[in-house]
Amino acid sequence: MTDANGCSDQSESIDIVIDTAINVTLTTSNSAPCEGDGTTLNATASTPITIYNWYYADQLLVDQNESVLFTEESGEYTAMVTSVNGCDYFSNTLVISVTPLPKITIFSPSEIISCEPSVSVLASTTSTVEGNWSWFDQKRYRDWE
Numbered sequence: 337m338t339d340a341n342g343c344s345d346q347s348e349s350i351d352i353v354i355d356t357a358i359n360v361t362l363t364t365s366n367s368a369p370c371e372g373d374g375t376t377l378n379a380t381a382s383t384p385i386t387i388y389n390w391y392y393a394d395q396l397l398v399d400q401n402e403s404v405l406f407t408e409e410s411g412e413y414t415a416m417v418t419s420v421n422g423c424d425y426f427s428n429t430l431v432i433s434v435t436p437l438p439k440i441t442i443f444s445p446s447e448i449i450s451c452e453p454s455v456s457v458l459a460s461t462t463s464t465v466e467g468n469w470s471w472f473d474q475k476r477y478r479d480w481e
Contacts (some may be wrong), residue, residue, distance in 0.1 A: 348351060348371055348459075349403065349465045353421060355419055355421045355423040356383070357425065358380040358381050358382050358383050358385070358417060358419055358423075358425040359381070359425075360377055360379060360380070360381050360382075360415060360417050360425050360426065360427035360428075360431075361379070361380050361381075361427060361428060362376065362377055362378065362380075362414070362415055362427045362428055362430040363377070363378050363380065363430075364376065364377050364405070364430060364432070364452065365431065367431065367432055367433065367434050368432075368434070369408070369432070369434055369435065370434075370435050370437060371408075371434055371435060371436050371437045372437070373408070374406055374407055374408035374434075375406070375432060376404055376405070376406050376407075376462075377404065377405045377406075377407065377415075377430060377432075378403065378404050379391075379403045379404070379405075379415035379417065379427055380403070381403075381417050381425075383419065384420060385403070385417040385418065386398075386418055386419065386420055387401060387417065387418035388401050388402060388403055388415060388416075388417055388418075389401060389413055389415065389416045389417075390405050390413065390414075390416075391413065391414040391415070392407075392409065392411055392412070393411050393412055393417065394414075407432060408434065409432070409434065410432055410433050410434045411431070411432060412429050412431050412432075413429065413430045413431075413432060414427055414428075414429050414430075415427040416425055432477070442471055459461075
């Protein structure tokens with residue numbers, strides 16, 4: 337640097353480290369788990385990571401600092417990773433949609449008293465239109481489409 341009087345001086349040099357951008361990707365094997373089952377989210381980074389932080393609906397999940405996260409909640413998930421140089425990088429957002437269990441009602445046209453080998457008639461309704469039916473009793477198992 338040179339001042340107005342023509343005097344000049346030079347500062348000491350410093351090294352500047354530029355952190356290479358890290359690609360962080362979230363994946364899951366099941367983005368629509370059944371209610372009660374949950375799913376595991378995986379954060380994968382393009383370089384070694386020192387810190388993982390997970391976010392649910394843009395809120396930090398306290399004490400969730402591993403590369404995997406198990407959840408049973410619908411919503412948007414994001415991971416933030418911290419590089420060895422202290423730089424933070426965010427992943428893509430992964431949307432989890434937990435599928436509610438179908439509501440099933442079993443009914444009979446009348447009171448059921450059945451003596452073997454007679455047949456009892458049962459019917460059912462469900463909150464879903466399609467699916468497979470499985471009926472169980474203490475001795476047998478049957479499937480119907």
